[in-house]
Each structure stands twice: as C-alpha cells, then as structure tokens.
Amino acid sequence: MKYMLLIYSNENAWxxxxxxxxxxxxxxxxxxxxxxxxxxxxxxxxxxxAATNVKVREGKRLVTDGPFAETREQLGGYFLIDAENLDEAIDIAGRIPGARKGTVEIRPVLEIAGVALKS
Structure with a gap:
C-alpha cells in the first residue's frame, strides 16, 4: 500500500x-x-x-500569498512510500529526521483507477 508521510514542524525551530x-x-x-x-x-x-493558495468560489478564482492559516507547525516536506502495512509505515515515519522536531502525519494514498503514479 502507498502511504504519504507529511512532515510538519515549526520552520523557525531549525x-x-x-x-x-x-x-x-x-x-x-x-x-x-x-x-x-x-x-x-x-x-x-x-x-x-513562498506559498500561494488558490480557491474557486462561485466560479471565480481567488489567489492569495502565504500559508492558509497561522499554525505553529508548517508542512515542510513529504515522503511517498510503498509499505506492507500501517505498522511498517509507522516504523519508516519514525526514522524521518523531521519527526524529532515536529510531527509526521501518515496518510494512506487513495488509488483511483485511471490516475497512475509516475514510476
């Protein structure tokens, strides 16, 4: 199964x-x-x-700079992995250096027919 490991931390903590x-x-x-x-x-x-946000409301596109919301931790990077199961994904997430100062969120990737990941 494919898992997205999203790495969050306070970017000023490094x-x-x-x-x-x-x-x-x-x-x-x-x-x-x-x-x-x-x-x-x-x-x-x-x-x-450096972030840019895009919203579409009532058919109109709104583009704004910066983060979506003020938070203590920001999305700083990701790993996309293929793991046997959640336990294996947890083991890998625990080895990501960013987990030492922040949080690694593990999300299974929903695979949709006709939408292929580049290999």
Whole structure:
C-alpha cells in the first residue's frame, strides 16, 4: 500500500546546520528505502512565505500569498512510500529526521483507477 508521510514542524525551530543535517539524513533514508523497493518520492518544501493558495468560489478564482492559516507547525516536506502495512509505515515515519522536531502525519494514498503514479 502507498502511504504519504507529511512532515510538519515549526520552520523557525531549525538552524541552518540542523536543516542541512536533516536533508543529508533524509537522503540516506531515501537511498535505503529505494534499495528495498519502498521509495516512490520525497522532497522538502520551500518556506510557507513562498506559498500561494488558490480557491474557486462561485466560479471565480481567488489567489492569495502565504500559508492558509497561522499554525505553529508548517508542512515542510513529504515522503511517498510503498509499505506492507500501517505498522511498517509507522516504523519508516519514525526514522524521518523531521519527526524529532515536529510531527509526521501518515496518510494512506487513495488509488483511483485511471490516475497512475509516475514510476
């Protein structure tokens, strides 16, 4: 089953050296998962100050800058994995460096016929 592991943390809680170490550890984890056939994708995100939001209301598009809502933790990146079950996904999520300063949300991916993930 495919799982999206969404990494949330306060982006101001990381020093630049901690962030670089996190990226390096995350890259190591992606190589390990890839060797086991479990890695599908992963990427860090730019800060929320670079975000753009789009809403469509009554047929009109509204585009705004920045985060949707003020929160203490922001979505900072993700891993997309293939795991045997939720327990295995939990084990992998616990190895993501971002879990040490934030939260990793695990969501099963709903697979829809005709919508394929790029392999």
């Amino acid at each position: 020093t630049e050296s901690e962030r670089e170490k996190c990226f390096a550890e995350s890259a190591e984890l992606t190589h390990e998962l890839n060797a086991k056939g479990q890695f599908l994708a992963a990427a860090p995100l730019h800060p929320v100050s």
